[in-house]
Amino acid sequence: MMNAPVTDKRTLAQAAVQALRNGAPEQARDFLQRVIDMGQADSSIWYGLACAHRDRGEADRMAAALDKALELEPRNLRALILKGDMIAGEGDKRRAATFYMTALRIAEQAPQLPPDVQQDVARMEDAIDKHTAEFGAFLRERVETLSGAPLKPQSRFAQSLEIMTGAKQRYFQQPRRYYFPELPQVQFYDPAQFEWRETVEAATDAIRGELQGVMGDEAAFNPYVEGREDLPQHDTHGMRGNTDWSAFYLWKDGARQDENADRCPATEKALDAAPVTDVKGRLPSILFSKLAPRSRIPAHNGLVNTRLICHLPLIVPDGCGFRVGNETREWKEGRLMIFDDSIAHEAWNDSAETRVILLFEIWRPELTEEERAQVTAMLQAIDQFGGD
DSSP states (O other): OOOOOOOOHHHHHHHHHHHHHTTOHHHHHHHHHHHHHTTOOOHHHHHHHHHHHHHTTOHHHHHHHHHHHHHHOTTOHHHHHHHHHHHHHTTOHHHHHHHHHHHHHHHHHOSOOOHHHHHHHHHHHHHHHHHHHHHHHHHHHHHHHHHSSOOOTTSHHHHHHHHHHTSSOOOOOOOSSBOOSSOOOOSEEOGGGOTTHHHHHHTHHHHHHHHHHHHTOGGGOEESSOOOTTSOOOOTTSOTTOTTEEEEEEEETTEEOHHHHTTOHHHHHHHTTSOBOOBTTTBOOEEEEEEOTTEEEEEEOOSBSSEEEEEEEEEOOTTEEEEETTEEEOOOTTOOEEEOTTSOEEEEEOSSSOEEEEEEEEEOTTSOHHHHHHHHHHHHHHHHTTTO
């Protein structure tokens, strides 16, 4: 007596999977076609059929089955990966990358991935990195040829190419307390646009001398991130009370720290030339910022976007770095670095020595005198509300 033919969708699908594993794509195709003929095919059935056609070298039929799978389930991860592989095999790396990137976004949301898909994810990431580098190099070469001008590595246009190709991501001002609208999104400012820059940089040796006098007193430095018992404690970066990042304040929250500041007259004199912020009880903060060996300041955003932060590097061993948004730079002793701290930024010291900079705040140059006065009044009014 002959066995009755299998008509159960699940059994047929399992048989097809086993046939594919056994290197029998013809059998897998037949099992899956029976499910399709029964009118019970979902996205996974069409994906399996695509795999069977792939193993048989039937490219057109594989493409048609994949299209059907993705029509029924646009977020079918395995189908997206296979579609990307198929297009990459045809030589269209740019279009293949779009399928890979879609697949990676879906994979990131999955709580757990099978081992073979994990391997596919690593392979897709490598393919996208390679495509991004090749695409970026091609665009840079063609732009230089067609425009007749060399591309400056840190120019705005160069950055736009890297964002477009995916080599870098977009970063925006995201101050934690106060946002002033319609200000330009600039990560690093060119110090040359500030007339007072030369005065401050010329005082580097004198400022460093005062720092060295302070460095002999370890107790003079306190953790940069301090907690307040009268406020809720938020320490998302694990830096509160951490002496890896410590500070010696000349001015703190708009108040001169007389004992400290009196030890650094050359530093104060140099900063007289800069448009340092001045909001009683709030701004400025002027300090020597010390970063311990082999330590890192996690990425974070400043409180307001109406100021810029200035770094005057004083002691910078090899292995130190600084990132604002999508741009990474190295400190150079005696050369000012001016940036928007309302954009995510982080710093690190991978050396075996201490890194120290002078940190101070200036008004953003785009603000008018009237706007500066209004921001000042607003910040002072905040402190007065509910406190009378």
